Amino acid sequence: MAGGIKKFVVGSFDDEKVLFPAVKNVRKAGYKIHDVYTPFPVHGLDHAMGIRETSLHTAGFIYAITGTTTALTFMSWVFTKDWPLNIGGKPHFALPAWIPITFELTVLFSAVGMVLTFCYLCNLAPFVKKHHFHPRATDDLFVMAIECTDKTNDAEVQAFLQSAGAQEVNVQMAETGWWIGRYHKEQKLYKEEKGY
Amino acid sequence: MSLLKYESQLREPLVDGDKDYHQVTEDIIRPIEMKPSRLWYIGFYISVALLLFGVYSVYREVTYGIGQWNVNKTIGWGWDITNFVWWVGIGHAGTLISAILLLFRQGWRTGVNRAAEAMTIFAVMCAGQFPIWHMGRVWMAFFVLPYPNTRGPLWVNFNSPLLWDVFAISTYFTVSLLFWYSGLLPDLATVRDRAKTKFRKMFYGVASFGWTGSTKHWQRHESLSLVLAGLSTPLVLSVHTIVSFDFATSIVPGWHTTIFPPYFVAGAIFSGFAMVQTLMIVVRKVLNLQDYITIGHIEAMNKVIVLTGSIVGCAYLTELFIAWYGQNPYEWYAFKENRANLYSPYGWSYWLMMFCNVVSPQLFWSRKLRRNITVTFFMSIIVNIGMWFERFVIIVTSVYRDYLPSSWSTYYSPSIWEIGFYLGTFGLFFTCFFLFAKYFPVIAVAEIKAILKTSGENYKVKMTDIEKADAEKFYIEEVGHAHH
Numbered sequence: 001m002a003g004g005i006k007k008f009v010v011g012s013f014d015d016e017k018v019l020f021p022a023v024k025n026v027r028k029a030g031y032k033i034h035d036v037y038t039p040f041p042v043h044g045l046d047h048a049m050g051i052r053e054t055s056l057h058t059a060g061f062i063y064a065i066t067g068t069t070t071a072l073t074f075m076s077w078v079f080t081k082d083w084p085l086n087i088g089g090k091p092h093f094a095l096p097a098w099i100p101i102t103f104e105l106t107v108l109f110s111a112v113g114m115v116l117t118f119c120y121l122c123n124l125a126p127f128v129k130k131h132h133f134h135p136r137a138t139d140d141l142f143v144m145a146i147e148c149t150d151k152t153n154d155a156e157v158q159a160f161l162q163s164a165g166a167q168e169v170n171v172q173m174a175e176t177g178w179w180i181g182r183y184h185k186e187q188k189l190y191k192e193e194k195g196y
Numbered sequence: 197m198s199l200l201k202y203e204s205q206l207r208e209p210l211v212d213g214d215k216d217y218h219q220v221t222e223d224i225i226r227p228i229e230m231k232p233s234r235l236w237y238i239g240f241y242i243s244v245a246l247l248l249f250g251v252y253s254v255y256r257e258v259t260y261g262i263g264q265w266n267v268n269k270t271i272g273w274g275w276d277i278t279n280f281v282w283w284v285g286i287g288h289a290g291t292l293i294s295a296i297l298l299l300f301r302q303g304w305r306t307g308v309n310r311a312a313e314a315m316t317i318f319a320v321m322c323a324g325q326f327p328i329w330h331m332g333r334v335w336m337a338f339f340v341l342p343y344p345n346t347r348g349p350l351w352v353n354f355n356s357p358l359l360w361d362v363f364a365i366s367t368y369f370t371v372s373l374l375f376w377y378s379g380l381l382p383d384l385a386t387v388r389d390r391a392k393t394k395f396r397k398m399f400y401g402v403a404s405f406g407w408t409g410s411t412k413h414w415q416r417h418e419s420l421s422l423v424l425a426g427l428s429t430p431l432v433l434s435v436h437t438i439v440s441f442d443f444a445t446s447i448v449p450g451w452h453t454t455i456f457p458p459y460f461v462a463g464a465i466f467s468g469f470a471m472v473q474t475l476m477i478v479v480r481k482v483l484n485l486q487d488y489i490t491i492g493h494i495e496a497m498n499k500v501i502v503l504t505g506s507i508v509g510c511a512y513l514t515e516l517f518i519a520w521y522g523q524n525p526y527e528w529y530a531f532k533e534n535r536a537n538l539y540s541p542y543g544w545s546y547w548l549m550m551f552c553n554v555v556s557p558q559l560f561w562s563r564k565l566r567r568n569i570t571v572t573f574f575m576s577i578i579v580n581i582g583m584w585f586e587r588f589v590i591i592v593t594s595v596y597r598d599y600l601p602s603s604w605s606t607y608y609s610p611s612i613w614e615i616g617f618y619l620g621t622f623g624l625f626f627t628c629f630f631l632f633a634k635y636f637p638v639i640a641v642a643e644i645k646a647i648l649k650t651s652g653e654n655y656k657v658k659m660t661d662i663e664k665a666d667a668e669k670f671y672i673e674e675v676g677h678a679h680h
Contacts, residue, residue: 039217039386040645041414051412056419060427078342078351087355097355100438104363107431111371111424115378118420119405122413124381128406137409138386140217 005173007148008034009157010133011166012141016042019142022164023048026146031157034147037137056121060114067109071102131174141167145174205660208492209653210303215487217645224639225387227483229396232634235482243626250620253613254329262332265614268605270598271591275610276330278587279618282467283323283625284365284439285460285583288432289468290316291372292500294379295428298421303651304496306643307489310383311479312472313376314636318628319471320369322621327361329617357441364438371431375424378417381407383637399635436464443590450530450594453518459511466504466553467583469497473576475629477569479638488639495566501579502560508586509554526599534593541607542593545585552582 013019019036023045026033033049075098079085084092119125137143144161148154148171158169211220232240257264267274290312297305328337340362342352352359385407388400407413440456473494480489519531535546556578565571597604632638649655 035408036411037409038411038414039221039409040382040642041418042411043646045411046415049411051415054412054416054419056416057423060423064427074342075354079354083348083351085353087353090355094355100357100360100434100441101354101363103430103434104360104367107371107427108367111374111427114420114423115374118378118416122410122416124405124407124413126402126405130406130408132389132408135389138382138389138407139221143409 005175007152007154008133008172008174009146009148009152009154009161010170010172011144011146011158011161011164012134012136012168013144013165014141014167015165016045016142018165019144020045020048022144022161022166025164026144026160029160031152031160032147034145037133037143037145039138039140039142042142056114056118059117060110063113064106064110066113067106068102070109071105072098075101131172133172133174134168145172205656207651208490209656210307210490210492210651211644211648212487212490212653214654215648215652217648220644220648221386221390221641223485223487224637224641224644225390227633228387228635228637229390229392233482236630236634240627240630243623243630246619246623247627248620248623249616250618250623253616253620254325256613257329257617258334262330264611265617266608266611267614268608270595270603270605271608272595273330273591274608275588275614275618276326278584278591279621280323280326280330281439281460281587281591282584283319283326283621285436285464285467285587286471286580287316287319287323287368287372287468288436288461288464289472290314290319291368291428291432292465292468293472294375295425295432298425299429302496303647304493306640306647307493308472308476308497308639309643310376310379310636310640311475311632311638313372313379314629314632314638315468315471315475316372317369317376318625318632319468320365320372321628322625324365324369325617325621325624357438357445360438361442364435368431368435371424371428375421375428378420378424379640379643380636381405382409382417382642383640385409386641387637433461436460448594449524449526450519450534450590452527453515455511455515455518459508459515462504462507462511463553463583463586466501466508466557467580469501469504470576470579470583473497473501473572474580477573477576479633483633483638485639488644491567491569494569494572495563498560498566498572498575501575502557502566505553505557505560505579512550512554530594530597534597535589542589542596546589546593549582549585549589552578553586556582 011022013022016038019042023033023036027050036045036049038045076093079094080092087094090097123130133145134141134143144166146157146161148157154171158171161169215223253264265274265276267276290309293305293312294309294316297309328334331337340352340359342354343349381404384400384404388397388404391397391400437457437460440460443451444453444456446452476489476497477494480486516531516536519527522528533540534542537543538547556575559571559575560566592608596608
């Protein structure tokens with residue numbers, strides 16, 4: 001998908017209290033926030049950036065019911081059709097005795113499926129190389145990357161970020177992978193919301 | 197945007213000292229970047245030696261057969277399954293801390309969850325060894341898997357608790373590993389971004405899966421953690437429930453009781469917390485993390501110990517009472533003569549269990565003792581000895597006297613190779629734990645940062661001033677409009 005080199009204006013903030021109004025102002029001014037990299041999950045930041053809610057938990061639910069049906073259909077097929085065993089004269093279709101395994105497979109499918117989906121969506125895997133805008137984004141800085149187009153005056157964006165409270169501002173060229181391409185669709189336009 | 201979350205001033209801070217985000221990173225990650233101390237090497241080599249002794253013991257058992265252990269005609273399980281249940285039980289505290297306390301929004305879990313989850317994984321690895329090698333012909337171990345085989349196909353018995361165990365333990369191990377590792381990714385990225393040496397850059401670069409800290413990724417990560425916690429909560433309860441089914445679904449006097457599942461789960465959490473205390477008291481001292489694993493954390497865990505210890509005590513007395521009240525002569529004999537009678541061959545083990553698990557933790561009703569590190573450390577060992585004897589009592593005293601007095605066995609005591617196998621799992625556990633403490637952040641760095649500004653000591657002090665200044669403004673403007 002969308003590859004190639006793009007230009008980004010990068011601003012680093014050292015306090016989430018400064019970051020929140022900055023995110024709001026940048027979006028208001030019409031710049032496109034590519035992403036904000038934070039050392040820990042900052043609650044409400046996804047909301048402030050206008051990123052839609054994740055549906056990962058729905059995927060988890062679908063994996064879970066897949067596990068449930070797999071376990072139940074497999075055990076009933078084995079014990080009623082493929083090889084019915086007489087176990088102490090009990091019914092072949094021994095549903096209560098299958099509850100533990102059904103439950104375990106439900107949990108197993110859901111957990112494994114969700115983690116794989118998570119890694120797929122976030123493009124996380126061993127040996128994956130990504131552009132890191134700032135090494136301290138995993139330490140103590142909140143790093144905002146603004147995507148530039150041909151029309152963007154990056155000096156202006158830099159000045160804007162500085163006035164918004166960024167400690168360190170620079171311009172970086174970065175290769176965009178497909179995970180960046182997906183990202184665009186998830187960003188909504190700024191609108192005034194309660195609480196921000 | 198002033199305060200995102202409010203925390204009462206009455207609550208003890210979870211992070212002591214004057215910290216900022218960078219200081220948190222420094223404190224927790226520095227031990228990884230330093231050369232290990234002499235103490236680490238001594239501990240590590242002792243663990244490896246124990247592990248090797250365990251490997252040799254298992255080699256004896258595989259080569260010469262299960263007769264290398266002193267298990268005999270009526271005591272088929274002996275130390276082996278005792279150790280299995282004991283290790284699985286220890287694992288439970290890690291999941292309780294990482295999953296159940298997450299759902300209950302207990303902030304203090306952040307200080308200990310990472311190490312406790314690691315403990316879970318290593319404990320389950322140790323536990324798994326026992327049923328596998330107990331099979332005797334271990335090269336047939338794959339028979340427990342339901343796959344289309346050349347024997348019919350003859351499937352496994354889905355109605356058997358032993359097979360439920362296969363599914364429960366393997367699911368538990370997998371889910372715990374996924375939960376633990378997905379939580380580790382951001383912290384491994386922190387280590388990667390600080391790395392100076394070539395080896396560290398490469399190792400943590402691969403291990404962190406290319407984590408960047410993107411907001412969207414964090415959002416998914418939060419969702420993932422929450423759902424995994426929601427899945428792990430019933431999972432952890434199911435695991436020890438199913439382990440207890442190994443006993444409870446049989447008709448052996450002393451095992452055939454409906455109280456087993458809750459009683460086993462409470463006991464598991466009880467012993468697991470004791471093991472967390474043993475490890476954490478050492479780790480916080482050696483890695484100098486007293487600011488993150490505070491006396492408050494230790495006290496909170498001691499409260500869980502006194503609660504679960506009392507539940508276990510309640511269960512002991514209930515099963516004793518029901519054995520008498522149920523009027524089944526075999527059941528009552530098992531309790532009265534095989535256990536409660538101090539002068540019977542194994543009576544001592546029953547009373548040792550009672551003392552360690554029921555009487556001794558009652559000391560923790562005293563706040564002073566709960567906050568005393570020496571007492572806690574000593575008690576954590578006592579509790580784990582007690583919980584080991586609980587499983588020993590359940591297994592050995594129920595079966596050493598069969599229905600036929602002619603098959604009452606001679607006094608069962610383990611052979612050196614049976615003990616060696618148990619010591620070997622200690623070796624495995626501590627080898628893994630030493631490597632973990634050396635190469636991975638033992639505290640969840642990102643999670644500590646997330647609670648720092650609500651629960652850190654210096655921020656709580658500042659908060660008092662802010663509170664006075666704009667208490668009203670805060671409640672009206674921020675809390676009133678908090679986003680959903």
